[in-house]
Amino acid sequence: MSFLNKEICDGDNPDLTEERRTATFDTDRMAQVIYGSEKFAARRRQITKSISRIPALQDTKPLAFMTREEKITEACRELDVLSDHWEQLIYVNDEEEALHLHREVIGMEGHPFALHETMFIPTLVSQASDEQQEKWLGRARKREIIGCYAQTELGHGSNLRKLETTATYSPSTQEFILHTPTITALKWWPGALGKSSNYAIVMADLVIKNKSYGPHPFIVQLRDEKTHQPLPGITVGDIGPKMAFNGADNGFLGFDHFRIPRGNLLMRHNRVEPDGSYLKPPHAKIGYSSMVKVRSRMAMDQGLFMAQALVIAVRYSAVRRQGFLEDKSQEVKVLDYQTQQHRLFPSIARVYAFIFCGLETIQLYEKLILDVNKNGDTSGMADLHSLTSGLKSVVTHFTGQGIEQARMACGGHGYSMASYISEIYGVAVAGCTYEGENMVMLLQCARALVKAVELVEEGHPEKLSPMMAYLTKPSVTVDLTVGPEAYVKIFQLIAKKQAFKATEQLHKFMVAGDSRDVAWNKSAVELTKASRLHTRLYILKTFIRRVESITDISVKAALTDLLNLHLNYELLDVASYALADGIMSSTQMDFIKNQLYSSLEKIRPNAVSLMDSFQFSDLQLRSVLGRRDGHVYQNLFEWAKSSPLNQSEVLPSVTQYLKPMMEKSKL
């Protein structure tokens, strides 16, 4: 039975068409599971279709051949076209649709609205009072102003308590005076700050009557709304080229005693009264909520990055033929090699797992903000902070690995920018750093874990949050043949043992006389291991939960195969812990390996359709290797011909240097 007639096109590469015919499920139905609802999956398709009808948005020149200036100009041109069609393309103020629109049209390399949508507006939503929202949110949503999020400084990114930019309150004028006291206090890195934004959320140390109250968010106008010139007292610019994201103007920013009105401190949760008295927020870290928001999105966004690389690698692996198996008359698709499957399929499983986690954490953040803003209830903050800290670290790390494997799986052509995988990689691995450096965030997650272990040790297991409840589970012998729950049990034991070991080590150093901070540092590697295992357990359980909830039988069967692969791959990956602690036997290890290999075979016929289900358009993929129609070779040749180097037969460098050099050598 073929589900995919609507997607099969006679003009496509026959090898890809064959792959699509073997699928055992409907890709539209799978898209509903991926994107969380039938409605959103259908909207995505509709938006993609509408975009394809706007000639000015069809890709003209490969980004790989553009300078940074050209990339930025092209992104702005596309934003302008989008702006003209905004209301016809998406529901106004629908964040998911706006993100999809930008991803589809502008691609990965950044654009002036990236931080406006993902941090500037969300900060106004979560931190600005109703009155302040009245003043700025509508304008921001209508894109009358462009904003960014300026927190990191040249000298400090991780340790926010040491940010040096000050906002000193002057009761006589009812103003804050923003100042950059040292070179290291320059804001450095914020996306879209350098050249595009005319407003910023600036995180600065609030100082009242010589007392520091720590980082607080201020809304600051940076540039004249008519001329776009920086306002007097402001130094702003671009920080230069980066590993990727070169269509974005990450910037620097300095203030020279720059005055803003009292009403520019975002005051939904805290206030400074005209006389300078300070009203504290209901939770000390409420001002950090925009970071939690982005972290809560990252499992989804990173999952989609890895999915893009895998669509490219899997489609290409189905059209690339090299070497022989049994039939010596025709070379095989490289996707038929077990090593190729082992390289790609576990990452496909992770993509699905990460996306399912993302669907959950995005909702958790929305609930949290509702609880905080409507009821002043901050009780969910600590749990969401530790969950998203661990999750962003684990997901970005594995996404980087998965994308790099996808590149290698494409052989030499993977290394060409025609594959676009290098750009996807560069963008994705930035996530290991932004929104909290991965080690720093794993250690945040470890703080919650250690506290939970201490509760168990102190005899208060009833105080554990549901995510930590496994820390009380007793050791048991597990029969792996009974299914996913058995894998969860083993994983729980492994994660629990590591959490207790790391905490024990911490306590040992403290008993020996070290301060908690020093003992913490001496135990940090073990603590990060505990955080990773804890987070991978959450990912695994979320994957199981999601697959169990699927009603479409064929979609569920295909995802069950992926889930089984994930369970076996993950357990094998942490087997050293299990063997060392006697949690698993070598016979069980052999069982897991065999299960893993047979999962690869089961997934093989569905591989292309599992990736087609993401329904990325060719416009979004920007990859010659990943083209939907599979016509790779002729298009690689066309792509190479369009290189600026090929616009003349003899380059000036040859005439100017090589020719004279060769002539000299003849003498």
Ligand SMILES: CCCCC/C=C\C/C=C\C/C=C\C=C\C(=O)SCCNC(=O)CCNC(=O)[C@H](O)C(C)(C)COP(=O)(O)OP(=O)(O)OC[C@H]1O[C@@H](n2cnc3c(N)ncnc32)[C@H](O)[C@@H]1OP(=O)(O)O
């Ligand atoms: C939406 C994405 C779309 C697609 C993506 C595509 C493209 C994106 C393009 C570009 C990138 C985008 C944006 C990038 C933006 C940025 O990078 S913005 C800057 C981000 N910076 C950071 O993340 C800094 C990391 N550092 C911190 O968050 C904090 O300093 C840190 C948490 C490490 C420590 O904070 P500190 O104030 O020093 O606290 P303590 O260590 O003393 O901890 C005290 C207790 O408070 C708890 N806590 C800390 N933070 C929070 C929080 N946010 N919520 C709740 N609780 C928190 C902490 O755990 C301690 O608790 P205990 O005492 O242990 O109970």
Ligand SMILES: Cc1cc2nc3c(=O)[nH]c(=O)nc-3n(C[C@H](O)[C@H](O)[C@H](O)COP(=O)(O)OP(=O)(O)OC[C@H]3O[C@@H](n4cnc5c(N)ncnc54)[C@H](O)[C@@H]3O)c2cc1C
């Ligand atoms: C592409 C990109 C976009 C960005 N966009 C923005 C933006 O829009 N707005 C913004 O404000 N910022 C932005 N940033 C900045 C980013 O948030 C910071 O770079 C990030 O938080 C890491 O901080 P850092 O650079 O100070 O790293 P550092 O903290 O200096 O890290 C260096 C090393 O020190 C280690 N380290 C630091 N502290 C500890 C600790 N306590 N324990 C153990 N190890 C530690 C780290 O693990 C790391 O190995 C962006 C960065 C990038 C790369």
